[in-house]
Every structure is written in C-alpha cells, then in structure tokens.
Amino acid sequence: MSELLIITGMSGAGRSTAAKALEDLGWYVVDNLPPQLIAELAVLAATAEPRVRRIAVAVDVRGRSFFSALADAVSTAERSGIRTRLLFLDATNETLVRRFESVRRPHPLQGDGAPLDGIRAERKVMGELRGNADTLVDTSRLNVHELASKIIALFGDAGDPSIRILLMSFGFKYGLPLDADQVADVRFLPNPFWVPELRAHNGMDAEVADYVLGQEGAAEFIDRYALALQPVLAGYVRENKRYATIAIGCTGGKHRSVAITEVLAQRLEGAGVAVTAVHRDVGRE
Structure with missing residues (x-):
C-alpha cells in the first residue's frame, strides 16, 4: 500500500531537514507543493507503474486555501488506496525567534512587524492542523542531526539501509x-x-x-x-x-x-x- 506523508508545521521548525531525511530514506519528496495539487499527485502515485510506494509532501502556511484544500487532498488520497499521515513540526516561540534571527530572514507572516508577530499569527492559522496531526515532533531541543535521526526512526522501514x-x-x-x-x-x-x-x-x-x-x-x-x-x-x-x-x-x-x-x-x-x-x-x- 502506498503511503502519503504530509509534512507541515511552524516555519523554522525543521520542515526542510525532515524532507531531506525522508529523501535519503528513498521517499519521493515534493517541497512546497500547493495543497490543491496533492490530490492529483496522490492519484498519479497510485496508478503509476511501478507504483510509487512512499511520497512525502512538504506544505506550509503560504498556501492560502490551506485547510479546505488539504482536507480534500487527504480524502482523495485515502479513496485511492493510499495511507495518509500528517507530521507536524513545532518549537517554542523563543526557539523560532532565535532561528529566524540567526539566518537573518523574515517570518513569512510578519509583514511590517517582528518575527514574533509572524509566529503568533501562524499559530492561529495552524492550530487546527496541529490538533489533527498523526505525529507531533517538538524540535526545540533538537539540532539538525538529531531531528534527522528522529525522522528516520519514525518513518524508516526496518529494511532501509543506514x-x-x-x-x-x-x-x-x-x-x-x-x-x-x-x-x-x-x-x-x-x-x-x-x-x-x-x-x-x-x-x-x-x-x-x-x-x-x-x-x-x-x-x-x-x-x-x-x-x-x-x-x-x-x-x-x-x-x-x-x-x-x-x-x-x-x-x-x-x-x-x-x-x-x-x-x-x-x-x-x-x-x-x-x-x-x-x-x-x-x-x-
């Protein structure tokens, strides 16, 4: 049975690191795919020859019709015979602020405000999605190597080579x-x-x-x-x-x-x- 893993969470919580770890495990990874296209990708994967066994899609708050499109995508994937899971990556506000300051990049929702303003706005948008996650990972105390190891432990097969x-x-x-x-x-x-x-x-x-x-x-x-x-x-x-x-x-x-x-x-x-x-x-x- 094919698997679809949707990777989402707070900006700065480690979505790219998780996607790279899954790619190293042999997952077919698509980064920043609009939620409206996930359903089409799921159908293509289910009907491909040979079948694409493991797909991971990283999505974030920049997708505007986020909740309705994502819910429809999950329903379509499950009807196509694809096991679907949602991974939500989170971290404390203090950790996320520190990470944005270290890379000198603005938060996608901060507008004219500070990174913390964007983080608070994102939490409101992502709250329902966080509550529906199959797997929640707090990355506050994890470096990139530790996060990758955790992802491998959670989503790797026993037969995957190290x-x-x-x-x-x-x-x-x-x-x-x-x-x-x-x-x-x-x-x-x-x-x-x-x-x-x-x-x-x-x-x-x-x-x-x-x-x-x-x-x-x-x-x-x-x-x-x-x-x-x-x-x-x-x-x-x-x-x-x-x-x-x-x-x-x-x-x-x-x-x-x-x-x-x-x-x-x-x-x-x-x-x-x-x-x-x-x-x-x-x-x-």
Missing part, C-alpha cells in the same frame, strides 16, 4: 574523482598490464581477478581497509550522512582497482550498508 556506498574504481592517470569522500591507492600491487595475456582483460575477468588477489598484500589490504572503514561508516550514520563515495585507484583504472573494488563491495555489503560498485575508467584506454 548508509549507501558508491564504491568506484578509477585510474589516477585520468584524475581523481572530485566527489570522493575516501580515496585508496592500490598501485602497490603488481600491474597485470605488463602480463601480455592479461593486458586486454579487466579486473572483472576471472583471470585478472585471480592474478591481482593472489599477489602478496592484496588480501591483507582488503581485510584491513574494510575493518578501517567500519568506524568511518558508523560515524557517517551518526552524522546523518546517508551517502558516501569511496574511490579505489590504480594507474589506468582497468585491472587492480577494478578487482579490489569488486571484492571490497561484497565485503562491505550488509548490516545496514548498501553498496553499488562502478568502474569509471574501464574501457577508456
């Missing part, structure tokens, strides 16, 4: 991957390029993989590097970094780095870690 790793082989002669979070160099291993019968093959071929993995230090490197990455990945999860790129390089990105990447991907996969292996420079020579 972190997704892109494990990339590359050739140093073609340049470092600009988006790499970690880079390892396996040029300490003998190069199959200098073995005539292996030169035309790459690290995904059995004969090259056997040659590379059979070299002194290859297995030890894989064991120790996988072990060294464990606290790093755990730290990424604590800081709500849900995606990371780890690059493994050799001279041309064809033999050694490819073979090592394939084995390391198998080693890292599992226990909340999803790994995708890509080989940037295979076929480039």
Whole structure:
C-alpha cells in the first residue's frame, strides 16, 4: 500500500531537514507543493507503474486555501488506496525567534512587524492542523542531526539501509574523482598490464581477478581497509550522512582497482550498508 506523508508545521521548525531525511530514506519528496495539487499527485502515485510506494509532501502556511484544500487532498488520497499521515513540526516561540534571527530572514507572516508577530499569527492559522496531526515532533531541543535521526526512526522501514556506498574504481592517470569522500591507492600491487595475456582483460575477468588477489598484500589490504572503514561508516550514520563515495585507484583504472573494488563491495555489503560498485575508467584506454 502506498503511503502519503504530509509534512507541515511552524516555519523554522525543521520542515526542510525532515524532507531531506525522508529523501535519503528513498521517499519521493515534493517541497512546497500547493495543497490543491496533492490530490492529483496522490492519484498519479497510485496508478503509476511501478507504483510509487512512499511520497512525502512538504506544505506550509503560504498556501492560502490551506485547510479546505488539504482536507480534500487527504480524502482523495485515502479513496485511492493510499495511507495518509500528517507530521507536524513545532518549537517554542523563543526557539523560532532565535532561528529566524540567526539566518537573518523574515517570518513569512510578519509583514511590517517582528518575527514574533509572524509566529503568533501562524499559530492561529495552524492550530487546527496541529490538533489533527498523526505525529507531533517538538524540535526545540533538537539540532539538525538529531531531528534527522528522529525522522528516520519514525518513518524508516526496518529494511532501509543506514548508509549507501558508491564504491568506484578509477585510474589516477585520468584524475581523481572530485566527489570522493575516501580515496585508496592500490598501485602497490603488481600491474597485470605488463602480463601480455592479461593486458586486454579487466579486473572483472576471472583471470585478472585471480592474478591481482593472489599477489602478496592484496588480501591483507582488503581485510584491513574494510575493518578501517567500519568506524568511518558508523560515524557517517551518526552524522546523518546517508551517502558516501569511496574511490579505489590504480594507474589506468582497468585491472587492480577494478578487482579490489569488486571484492571490497561484497565485503562491505550488509548490516545496514548498501553498496553499488562502478568502474569509471574501464574501457577508456
């Protein structure tokens, strides 16, 4: 059954942080969608092939026909067979004032007044919606990392990976991957390029993989590097970094780095870690 989560609440209470956390979990997230369009989005999601399983829509007080349009949208979604929930994010007036002052941005409803005037006006508009919320989260004492962790705990599936790793082989002669979070160099291993019968093959071929993995230090490197990455990945999860790129390089990105990447991907996969292996420079020579 598809799910529709409507994210709303007080301006400055963390709506954008919640939306980003849900997006990292694989939800289809639409930010600042007019409430009148939520019903259409729900119908499209219910009839899509394959069906969009989890949708989150962030809406705020700037939608003028807010209550009637939102109520109609929820009714339409439920008639379409979509489970609908409402998440309301709140914080104390003092906290919200402090947040608006720190970013030097006006409250959307303050007009010619102060941020507190806008916050008080918003509370009047949002009062009924707050009372109808399925989940209420007070973010007054939460930083962005703590709020993201709470959202993940509330709306993540048991099978959702804690972190997704892109494990990339590359050739140093073609340049470092600009988006790499970690880079390892396996040029300490003998190069199959200098073995005539292996030169035309790459690290995904059995004969090259056997040659590379059979070299002194290859297995030890894989064991120790996988072990060294464990606290790093755990730290990424604590800081709500849900995606990371780890690059493994050799001279041309064809033999050694490819073979090592394939084995390391198998080693890292599992226990909340999803790994995708890509080989940037295979076929480039």
